[in-house]
Amino acid sequence: xxxxxxxxxxxxxxxxxxxxxxxxxxxxxxxxxxxxxxxxxxxxxxxxxxxxxxxxxxxxxxxxxxxxxxxxxxxxxxxxxxxxxxxxxxxxxxxxxxxxxxxxxxxxxxxxxxxxxxxxxxxxxxxxxxxxxxxxxxxxxxxxxxxxxxxxxxxxxxxxxxxxxxxxxxxxxxxxxxxxxxxxxxxxxxxxxxxxxxxxxxxxxxxxxxxxxxxxxxxxxxxxxxxxxxxxxxxxxxxxxxxxxxxxxxxxxxxxxxxxxxxxxxxxxxx
Amino acid sequence: xxxxxxxxxxxxxxxxxxxxxxxxxxxxxxxxxxxxxxxxxxxxxxxxxxxxxxxxxxxxxxxxxxxxxxxxxxxxxxxxxxxxxxxxxxxxxxxxxxxxxxxxxxxxxxxxxxxxxxxxxxxxxxxxxxxxxxxxxxxxxxxxxxxxxxxxxxxxxxxxxxxxxxxxxxxxxxxxxxxxxxxxxxxxxxxxxxxxxxxxxxxxxxxxxxxxxxxxxxxxxxxxxxxxxxxxxxxxxxxxxxxxxxxxxxxxxxxxxxxxxxxxxxxxxxxxxxxxxxxxxxxxxxxxxxxxxxxxxxxxxxxxxxxxxxxxxxxxxxxxxxxxxxxxxxxxxxxxxxxxxxxxxxxxxxxxxxxxxxxxxxxxxxxxxxxxxxxxxxxxxxxxxxxxxxxxxxxxxxxxxxxxxxxxxxxxxxxxxxxxxxxxxxxxxxxxxxxxxxxxxxxxxxxxxxxxxxxx
Numbered sequence: 177x178x179x180x181x182x183x184x185x186x187x188x189x190x191x192x193x194x195x196x197x198x199x200x201x202x203x204x205x206x207x208x209x210x211x212x213x214x215x216x217x218x219x220x221x222x223x224x225x226x227x228x229x230x231x232x233x234x235x236x237x238x239x240x241x242x243x244x245x246x247x248x249x250x251x252x253x254x255x256x257x258x259x260x261x262x263x264x265x266x267x268x269x270x271x272x273x274x275x276x277x278x279x280x281x282x283x284x285x286x287x288x289x290x291x292x293x294x295x296x297x298x299x300x301x302x303x304x305x306x307x308x309x310x311x312x313x314x315x316x317x318x319x320x321x322x323x324x325x326x327x328x329x330x331x332x333x334x335x336x337x338x339x340x341x342x343x344x345x346x347x348x349x350x351x352x353x354x355x356x357x358x359x360x361x362x363x364x365x366x367x368x369x370x371x372x373x374x375x376x377x378x379x380x381x382x383x384x385x386x387x388x389x390x391x392x393x394x395x396x397x398x399x400x401x402x403x404x405x406x407x408x409x410x411x412x413x414x415x416x417x418x419x420x421x422x423x424x425x426x427x428x429x430x431x432x433x434x435x436x437x438x439x440x441x442x443x444x445x446x447x
Numbered sequence: 448x449x450x451x452x453x454x455x456x457x458x459x460x461x462x463x464x465x466x467x468x469x470x471x472x473x474x475x476x477x478x479x480x481x482x483x484x485x486x487x488x489x490x491x492x493x494x495x496x497x498x499x500x501x502x503x504x505x506x507x508x509x510x511x512x513x514x515x516x517x518x519x520x521x522x523x524x525x526x527x528x529x530x531x532x533x534x535x536x537x538x539x540x541x542x543x544x545x546x547x548x549x550x551x552x553x554x555x556x557x558x559x560x561x562x563x564x565x566x567x568x569x570x571x572x573x574x575x576x577x578x579x580x581x582x583x584x585x586x587x588x589x590x591x592x593x594x595x596x597x598x599x600x601x602x603x604x605x606x607x608x609x610x611x612x613x614x615x616x617x618x619x620x621x622x623x624x625x626x627x628x629x630x631x632x633x634x635x636x637x638x639x640x641x642x643x644x645x646x647x648x649x650x651x652x653x654x655x656x657x658x659x660x661x662x663x664x665x666x667x668x669x670x671x672x673x674x675x676x677x678x679x680x681x682x683x684x685x686x687x688x689x690x691x692x693x694x695x696x697x698x699x700x701x702x703x704x705x706x707x708x709x710x711x712x713x714x715x716x717x718x719x720x721x722x723x724x725x726x727x728x729x730x731x732x733x734x735x736x737x738x739x740x741x742x743x744x745x746x747x748x749x750x751x752x753x754x755x756x757x758x759x760x761x762x763x764x765x766x767x768x769x770x771x772x773x774x775x776x777x778x779x780x781x782x783x784x785x786x787x788x789x790x791x792x793x794x795x796x797x798x799x800x801x802x803x804x805x806x807x808x809x810x811x812x813x814x815x816x817x818x819x820x821x822x823x824x825x826x827x828x829x830x831x832x833x834x835x836x837x838x839x840x841x842x843x844x845x846x847x848x849x850x851x852x853x854x855x856x857x858x859x860x861x862x863x864x865x866x867x868x869x870x871x872x873x874x875x876x877x878x879x880x881x882x883x884x885x886x887x888x889x890x891x892x893x894x895x896x897x898x899x900x901x902x903x
Binding site for chain 2: 329330333334336346347348349350410411412413414415416417
């Protein structure tokens with residue numbers, strides 16, 4: 177039973193994820209009204225699921241990594257709810273909702289891996305994974321390039337050298353918009369790409385080794401990506417600070433890419 | 448080539464003198480009618496801007512008393528003005544007009560408004576009928592030359608005044624100024640000008656804060672701006688994307704901590720401070736903050752002067768273009784002088800031919816179509832042979848200074864009647880504007896050839 181409750185919880189968390197993505201792209205989201213109740217319901221089912229699994233095993237086992245992911249997700253949500261009750265702010269949700277979704281997804285799929293029996297289905301998921309991740313990489317690359325251009329343009333404006341006034345770069349805000357929009361656009365691709373990757377890996381291996389460098393780096397990259405979006409969205413970070421973050425995310429992405437060479441997971445690609 | 452230009456500008460006269468000759472727009476049409484009716488004047492244009500007043504005329508016989516017009520119209524003794532006035536004739540007048548239209552004679556070389564002003568003057572003069580033939584041709588050409596100078600040289604390629612440099616910089620930061628908020632701190636003339644420029648480029652609402660509230664209200668009324676009490680300055684300033692400061696405060700009113708406060712309230716969206724106050728209103732530390740750009744008066748001045756330095760080189764190239772264009776136009780006008788004579792010559796000989804054929808046909812009785820055709824060919828051949836030399840001579844002469852003499856001689860030899868004045872203008876007005884504006888003298892030649900072909 178715990179796995180069913182966990183999947184119900186995951187369903188509710190998906191609403192939160194969608195809401196977070198919508199809020200990032202525009203000021204208001206039509207999910208705003210139901211996101212918070214949905215997440216609350218998610219927490220309840222999540223709690224039931226965990227409690228039941230504890231009851232079944234007779235102890236709070238963290239032996240299984242998947243249970244600990246589930247617990248971590250629950251604790252993060254609990255912290256979010258407390259913050260909300262004290263400060264009446266949902267803005268951390270931008271970060272919390274996707275994070276909780278991904279953790280719970282990993283936990284749920286880990287407890288009962290996806291079984292893609294038909295080869296065509298496996299191929300389909302693999303293709304989806306590749307396309308989505310590549311779209312995410314492309315967006316990240318554009319955003320990285322834009323933040324470098326931003327720094328150049330900012331420096332030229334600050335230097336006040338007359339020659340630099342004639343420099344033919346796009347306006348600062350235009351560069352900024354390009355970078356931010358591609359970042360926004362890339363995030364859903366990256367997230368869904370990772371989800372698809374998880375499914376594929378499980379289908380091939382039956383389980384996922386979360387300590388595999390490829391997986392670790394991908395998760396790290398996704399987290400940096402999320403932080404970038406959040407700092408930009410909440411504090412309007414741009415210029416130098418945004419460029420550092422974009423460089424960080426980009427470097428992680430490149431390393432995660434290079435990790436193919438010393439990871440076993442991506443062996444399937446060659447096979 | 449009977450162009451004559453009398454004028455006064457910012458180089459020859461102070462504003463006290465210029466304003467005595469200035470003609471407000473409302474009275475321009477009437478002034479144009481007066482000058483067009485002045486003895487000896489065929490066509491006229493009046494250009495009156497804050498930097499210059501010029502009277503350009505095409506005269507009947509090379510000279511009109513434009514001083515007399517000034518005396519009559521303004522009731523000023525021209526003798527008082529003589530040290531300030533300049534007068535150009537013929538080619539020099541053409542050159543002067545080209546230079547003015549191309550903004551080479553402007554106080555700020557390359558500023559774009561002057562061309563619009565000349566076009567405005569032209570439109571009024573045409574509407575009144577003061578410009579209708581050769582002057583029309585000259586002005587249309589002047590606009591084309593101005594356009595060419597602008598396109599082929601750097602003159603006018605970038606903005607000049609401090610206000611427009613400020614606009615350029617703002618665009619570098621914000622891209623479009625659409626909907627950007629402008630905050631005026633202090634209500635000086637300069638900041639008003641800068642605000643006007645920003646508004647003209649699409650900036651949205653404006654706020655005004657000034658130590659004396661009345662002054663702020665007065666300025667705000669001009670833009671429909673929102674007035675803000677000076678003590679609320681720091682609480683409201685983060686609303687502005689562009690801040691123009693020009694207070695008389697003895698020390699900086701915007702310090703680093705204010706900048707940090709604004710940035711955090713604005714979620715780090717960039718801010719542009721234009722500080723035109725001396726001593727400065729914005730602490731130079733502010734420019735070190737990410738997302739805040741501070742330009743003080745010296746920075747702006749430097750940007751302006753670098754533009755101007757580049758312009759002088761470009762101005763030389765522009766002058767070369769203008770000299771070439773003056774030459775071309777000169778040649779073209781002379782060719783124009785020759786055309787009516789060619790046309791009358793053709794008409795004249797054709798009339799003779801027709802008359803002779805009619806005369807002889809009665810005596811010959813019935814003729815077969817072949818015989819008819821033979822007579823046609825024969826007579827046409829004779830006429831064309833006769834015409835050939837005078838026409839080539841005219842066309843060659845058109846390029847040289849002896850054109851008028853040659854025209855005179857041919858008219859006398861063939862006894863072409865003195866219908867020239869009317870005909871010449873008629874010749875021009877019959878043709879479409881596009882044709883007149885066609886620019887090269889080569890094209891004109893083909894035009895003439897087509898003319899001749901149609902007649903023969």
